Amino acid sequence: MTEKTAPRRGLMTDAIHAGETPDPVTRASAPGIVMSTAFLADAGASFSAEDFGDETPYLYTRWKNPTVDQLEQKLAVLEGAEAAVAFGSGMAAITALLLYNLSAGDHLVISDVSYAATAEMTDELIPRLGISVTKVDMSDPENVRNALRPNTRLIYAETPANPIIRLTDVEAIAAIARENGSKFAVDATFASPLGIHPLALGADYVIHSLTKYVCGHGDAIGGAVLGNKMDMAGIKKGIAIRTGGILSPFNAWLIQRGASTLPLRMKAHEEGALIVAQFLEDHPKVTRVIYPGLASHPQHALASRQLENFSGMLTFQVADGAKAATIIADRLSIIHYAVSLGHVRSLVFYLSTDEMLRTSFRMTPAQEQSYREFAGDGIFRLSVGLEDPQDLIADLEYALAGIP
Structure with missing residues (x-):
């Protein structure tokens, strides 16, 4: 059965229907859960992440899974992104984003107030990888501008900031990032995908802890990074598949159900x-x-x-x-x-x-x-x-x- 998509749809319609179609075999209206770790493969199929791409069939759930795919498609529509990659937690998503963008010798500018685990990781783990980190008060965009270096690869903001609810002017910092040739990421968990659209304001990436508003019921942990198709393909292939911080299909189903409302x-x-x-x-x-x-x-x-x-x-x-x-x-x-x-x-x-x-x-x-x-x-x-x-x-x- 093909998906029937109107040229323009309302927010509630997208929240309910994006990424979902009735099951072609059972004709079930509600999305099912595909809990299988393995899928039947054709003889000669490659089992290497090097060959992974959009057309790769379902082979192993660490690579991709139908239920997780549905959630990623729904998130991308709600956020206005080209694509999304789901992870087993918000911190897994943040870690993947940092590892994808940063290498030894690079420089990260990050908000001095962010989710505690993010703050602690960028105090300890990230510098150990040979990446320099500068933390600034991002309530003033000029603090970001003054912290930039020629090797600043990534600027990372969180707005509203956890826990003090201090805000960052996303549009202003996006302009500063473009001038410097840096990528710009925004953790928008406190606002939800309906509270702010960082990509529309000029950011390159948006991060959500799906555990929070997207799931909404306190019964499933997950995270996601959203952005353009090329970067999401790189994060999926280069980080998610190889490090294995993937989202459980059951949690994906719970979060998808929450996203509908x-x-x-x-x-x-x-x-x-x-x-x-x-x-x-x-x-x-x-x-x-x-x-x-x-x-x-x-x-x-x-x-x-x-x-x-x-x-x-x-x-x-x-x-x-x-x-x-x-x-x-x-x-x-x-x-x-x-x-x-x-x-x-x-x-x-x-x-x-x-x-x-x-x-x-x-x-x-x-x-x-x-x-x-x-x-x-x-x-x-x-x-x-x-x-x-x-x-x-x-x-x-x-x-x-x-x-x-």
């Missing part, structure tokens, strides 16, 4: 987060709230221009947050005190600034000051789920009431 969920995440953020901003025990959808966000003008959805991520601060964390964790009943984000369930976790600076972020005094301007002595990172906002407010009200 992404437009509806992101609208609800944004609506709920704004209501909760406004409540927290007015609460006498909350000293500060950071949410891109609030006028009080230091970069609200950039957020309004660049973000198509403000997402469900916010932070808030209270006096003596470390002590308050124990009280809040004990008194919450709907919101789970847990790591991760982007799930249907609301999640909150306290992140001490001193602890983050000790373990994940190696900063200059000026960079630390910029971090503290968003985080103070510590933040509660709150991922607003899909529960009724008034129930979340009641839960937070009770939890905050326990703080002396």
